[in-house]
Amino acid sequence: MKKRVLLGIGSNLGDKKANLETAIREIGDIKGVEITGISSFYITPPWGREDQDEFLNGVVEIETDMPPLELLHRLQAVEINMGRERKEKWGPRNIDIDILLYGEEVMDLEELKVPHPYMRERLFVLVPLAEIRPDLVFPDDGAHIGEVLAKALRNGKENIRKLDNSPASAH
Known part of the structure; x- marks a missing residue:
């Protein structure tokens, strides 16, 4: 049975928009994966380590019947094919797919935790997520995205800006 899966994508090295667009194409090319939604892209400050360039982030919605760990490994292969090197936690990267x-x-495996453990703190995840899945x-x-986003906006210090001409805003 197909599952609706939400992916966070981000880049802060090279041509960030092109990196996200390439990742989306590569995700769509994975056998058994259908892209059903793409958020706008958002310019955001780095999270975890502030001495690096701004990120460009978005959310991609897919449908798949692929088991979670197999999907994770396929997404990691996309990152590797795009030249991702995992040198340091929260360090710069040309592509990140979560x-x-x-x-x-709800999963709590060594390799994969779902819901993503930090997503409720990150406006760069919550804003595009609420854009494509306001329900x-x-x-x-059982928390609603609107409640979680409102709390994060009250507590957050992130400056998040929508990129013009990004997928959801281009229609």
Whole structure:
């Protein structure tokens, strides 16, 4: 049975917009994956380590019947094919693809935690997520995306700006 999966994508090296567009194409080329939604792209400050360039972030919605760990490995292969090197946690990267939500499932595996453990703190995830899934309810605690986003906006210090001519804003 197909699951609705939400992916966070980000880049802060090279041509960031081109990196995100390439990643989206590569994700769409994975056998058994259908892209069903793409958010606008957002310019955001770095998270975790501030001495690096701004990020460009977005959210991609897919449908797949691929098991979660297989999907994770396929997405990591996309990152590697695009030249991603995992040198340091929260360091600069040309592409980052995270599984945010996998259907209604809650997972706490060594390799994969769903919902993504930091997503509720990150405006660069919540803003594009709310854009394409304003009806979203988190599977672990039943919180609505609107409530979670409002709390993050109250607590957050991030300056987040929508990039003109990005996917959702181009229609």
